[in-house]
Amino acid sequence: MLRENLTVAIEDYLKTIHELTLTDGRATTNRIAECLEVTPASVTGMIQRLASADPPLVAYHKHHGAKLTPDGERAALEVIRHHRLLETFLQQTLGYTWDEVHAEADRLEHVISEELEERIAQSLGNPTQDPHGEPIPNRELQLPEQSWVRLSDLAPGQRAAVQRVGSPTPELLRYLSSIGMVPTTGLAILDRSEFDDNLRIQIENQPEPVVLGLKVTQQVYVEVV
Amino acid sequence: MLRENLTVAIEDYLKTIHELTLTDGRATTNRIAECLEVTPASVTGMIQRLASADPPLVAYHKHHGAKLTPDGERAALEVIRHHRLLETFLQQTLGYTWDEVHAEADRLEHVISEELEERIAQSLGNPTQDPHGEPIPNRELQLPEQSWVRLSDLAPGQRAAVQRVGSPTPELLRYLSSIGMVPTTGLAILDRSEFDDNLRIQIENQPEPVVLGLKVTQQVYVEVV
DNA sequence: TGGGAAATTTAGTTTAGCCTAAATTATATT
DNA sequence: AATATAATTTAGGCTAAACTAAATTTCCCA
Numbered sequence: 001m002l003r004e005n006l007t008v009a010i011e012d013y014l015k016t017i018h019e020l021t022l023t024d025g026r027a028t029t030n031r032i033a034e035c036l037e038v039t040p041a042s043v044t045g046m047i048q049r050l051a052s053a054d055p056p057l058v059a060y061h062k063h064h065g066a067k068l069t070p071d072g073e074r075a076a077l078e079v080i081r082h083h084r085l086l087e088t089f090l091q092q093t094l095g096y097t098w099d100e101v102h103a104e105a106d107r108l109e110h111v112i113s114e115e116l117e118e119r120i121a122q123s124l125g126n127p128t129q130d131p132h133g134e135p136i137p138n139r140e141l142q143l144p145e146q147s148w149v150r151l152s153d154l155a156p157g158q159r160a161a162v163q164r165v166g167s168p169t170p171e172l173l174r175y176l177s178s179i180g181m182v183p184t185t186g187l188a189i190l191d192r193s194e195f196d197d198n199l200r201i202q203i204e205n206q207p208e209p210v211v212l213g214l215k216v217t218q219q220v221y222v223e224v225v
Numbered sequence: 226m227l228r229e230n231l232t233v234a235i236e237d238y239l240k241t242i243h244e245l246t247l248t249d250g251r252a253t254t255n256r257i258a259e260c261l262e263v264t265p266a267s268v269t270g271m272i273q274r275l276a277s278a279d280p281p282l283v284a285y286h287k288h289h290g291a292k293l294t295p296d297g298e299r300a301a302l303e304v305i306r307h308h309r310l311l312e313t314f315l316q317q318t319l320g321y322t323w324d325e326v327h328a329e330a331d332r333l334e335h336v337i338s339e340e341l342e343e344r345i346a347q348s349l350g351n352p353t354q355d356p357h358g359e360p361i362p363n364r365e366l367q368l369p370e371q372s373w374v375r376l377s378d379l380a381p382g383q384r385a386a387v388q389r390v391g392s393p394t395p396e397l398l399r400y401l402s403s404i405g406m407v408p409t410t411g412l413a414i415l416d417r418s419e420f421d422d423n424l425r426i427q428i429e430n431q432p433e434p435v436v437l438g439l440k441v442t443q444q445v446y447v448e449v450v
Numbered sequence: 451t452g453g454g455a456a457a458t459t460t461a462g463t464t465t466a467g468c469c470t471a472a473a474t475t476a477t478a479t480t
Numbered sequence: 481a482a483t484a485t486a487a488t489t490t491a492g493g494c495t496a497a498a499c500t501a502a503a504t505t506t507c508c509c510a
Contacts, residue, residue, distance in 0.1 A: 028487080029488055043488090063488060
């Protein structure tokens, strides 16, 4: 879509900052370092480079984390579009399962051309969701309307249907598969406990709701009914 | 197939050394530098690293170029398998044409997993030739029998059918398309001139053979009839 | 066989991106 | 408000992989 020059490392930083801004509200040095598995000192160095690049890709004030500039945002969305199209393609066309696509897409996303991006999108009929239920930015890098809501944004007691679970935690995955439920196809009723952040799941055709002993993380998305 | 650790740069060097050894008989510093578009000095530096790696990937004697060790050969063939499978996949599955696949494959070849390699191979029915007619090493990295012959290996006057042209020169490509012939589908009779190395092509349904004003290079392959 | 051109290597720099250790700034607790 | 702890930045260094310029080796030919 736009001009390049960006290294793999830089694209990873931009993607991470974008992601953290969405989920945590801000992208701090330490969180970025965690996500990328580098030291905080390395993050500081890179953020400074990105902020003094031409054009700047992040806005930066010492000790207060990073925000993407419009240019940085565009670059991030480009990588995210690559990633999610690739995940979808690997699943639909090459028979990957749901949980195998991520690592592969994480490497491919940096090297595919706009030409390949477009051919993949076409061959899939320009999908708007990837296999995890995450939205795929369109050709103009706009995110589609999203019916998903962050679990942590639900009011306690509010109910929601889990038709798909975006980026589920390993614990949730393990549990769902232990009851024979594949997250992309299963259906359950959730509510957020009023007393704590544990997940409470009502399985269809089962009498009792199940309380999962795991924290509600901001990475879990559900569809409100 | 085997262990990794190899950088993109190293894989490119190994691939180039393999290629040059096949076509030129040897891989000299300057030829490698040309192919990779780096300076000869950089090549010397890298060859020395590859030779003193553990295990060594090339055998190196100062001022006498590089030869791949069995380890280096294996690594090169792995990359070549990736490259040629990807070219085939891009053409068959995503509708790329013949001449668009190379650059894309050149970047993807370094990042696909063995898993993806295998899925692509399976989905294509384990092909043994890529869209250029080049052989694809099998899972065990053995090259299949090859019916292609280097044009420069033909005896003067010997005739051959061009069903495909492997790695054609830009001049040949331009000519072939100017007469409406797509190399993968067209058919012509070639013979090597007795007086020089120019290409002589007899087109079906045309009375006179055409003599192309271009050198026979070692990159042009034809199928002997 | 000696000498010049071409090929190759050495030496010394550069840039990207990471690291550790130490210093600094922000936040939280009492 | 004082200070302990957590978060962040600075300083200095390392490796991979490129570069330029200079030195060296090989090769070929008169």
